[in-house]
Amino acid sequence: MIPIEHYLALSFALFLIGAGGALLRRNPVIILMSIALMLTAVNVNLIAFSRLWGTVHGQLFSLFIMADAAVETALGLGILVAYSRTRSDSRESAGVGEPTADEAATQPSDSDAESSEVPVERPVL
Amino acid sequence: MVLNQIIFDFFAAIAAASALAMVTRRNVLHAAILLLATLLATGGVFLQLQAEYAFATQLLLCAGGVVLLFVLVVMLLSPEALRQDASFDWKFYSLSALALAIGIEIAAFLLARHDGALWAATQGLPANNAGAMGDALFRDDLLAFEFASVPLVAAIIGLVTFGKRRAE
Numbered sequence: 303m304i305p306i307e308h309y310l311a312l313s314f315a316l317f318l319i320g321a322g323g324a325l326l327r328r329n330p331v332i333i334l335m336s337i338a339l340m341l342t343a344v345n346v347n348l349i350a351f352s353r354l355w356g357t358v359h360g361q362l363f364s365l366f367i368m369a370d371a372a373v374e375t376a377l378g379l380g381i382l383v384a385y386s387r388t389r390s391d392s393r394e395s396a397g398v399g400e401p402t403a404d405e406a407a408t409q410p411s412d413s414d415a416e417s418s419e420v421p422v423e424r425p426v427l
Numbered sequence: 428m429v430l431n432q433i434i435f436d437f438f439a440a441i442a443a444a445s446a447l448a449m450v451t452r453r454n455v456l457h458a459a460i461l462l463l464a465t466l467l468a469t470g471g472v473f474l475q476l477q478a479e480y481a482f483a484t485q486l487l488l489c490a491g492g493v494v495l496l497f498v499l500v501v502m503l504l505s506p507e508a509l510r511q512d513a514s515f516d517w518k519f520y521s522l523s524a525l526a527l528a529i530g531i532e533i534a535a536f537l538l539a540r541h542d543g544a545l546w547a548a549t550q551g552l553p554a555n556n557a558g559a560m561g562d563a564l565f566r567d568d569l570l571a572f573e574f575a576s577v578p579l580v581a582a583i584i585g586l587v588t589f590g591k592r593r594a595e
Contacts, residue, residue, distance in 0.1 A: 304432055304435050318527070319443070319449075319450050321526075322450060331458075331500065332449075335449060338462065338466075338489070342485075345481070346469060346472060349478045349481055353477060358560050361560055364478075366571070369578070370578060372488055373579055375496055376582050376586060381589065383503060
């Protein structure tokens with residue numbers, strides 16, 4: 303049989319890579335993926351020890367962790383989408399985005415100059 | 428038991444390599460595909476540990492649902508999300524190398540102290556693993572299983588709240 307240290311080493315490597323990605327990358331989607339990776343590493347640990355001790359409780363915990371990982375990913379991505387949409391909405395209401403028909407008819411050159419001049423702040427992705 | 432070791436090494440190598448490539452990848456869509464590979468390889472490790480229920484859940488929930496969610500959001504946010512990540516610099520390489528060195532040291536420490544008698548995973552679970560899992564879920568730990576639905580409901584409510592456009 304494979305000694306438990308091999309599973310611990312795999313889990314440790316996955317957790318380390320996930321923690322490094324979550325701490326060092328600045329792309330929020332990659333950060334969420336790294337957090338999912340860390341939770342998977344915890345699952346490897348739990349299931350390996352569940353097999354070692356011959357009980358199913360480790361698998362039970364891993365099931366809960368998988369559910370929480372799905373919840374966390376869904377919420378994080380939902381926040382991300384809502385954030386980017388709010389940013390684009392505020393840009394439109396501030397007149398930075400696409401000009402309306404009236405604005406385009408009255409002063410097209412001014413609107414174009416403004417839209418090219420003002421730096422569009424987007425979330426760092 | 429050499430075959431067992433070979434299977435474990437195969438899946439563990441795929442999982443670790445895909446995870447490393449996922450973290451260092453600039454394209455978010457490639458990172459999502461590599462996350463899928465990592466989760467599938469981890470599912471293989473679960474199957475090798477005779478955790479069939481966890482394998483199925485990993486396949487359906489994590490590899491199916493979560494990666495699909497990532498890909499959908501990347502498509503929704505494109506082209507901003509597909510833009511190259513400018514924050515990828517030398518600090519990432521140096522700190523990753525440091526963290527990897529510490530990790531290798533700890534892993535070597537763990538492997539050097541390998542006793543064999545105490546830690547070998549010899550006990551194992553009964554063959555009817557999913558049945559025991561069902562007993563635990565729906566009889567012994569039913570309350571915990573029910574409470575696992577609370578964060579799911581909270582997430583649904585939160586996502587509906589986020590998804591609503593504010594009334595002008």
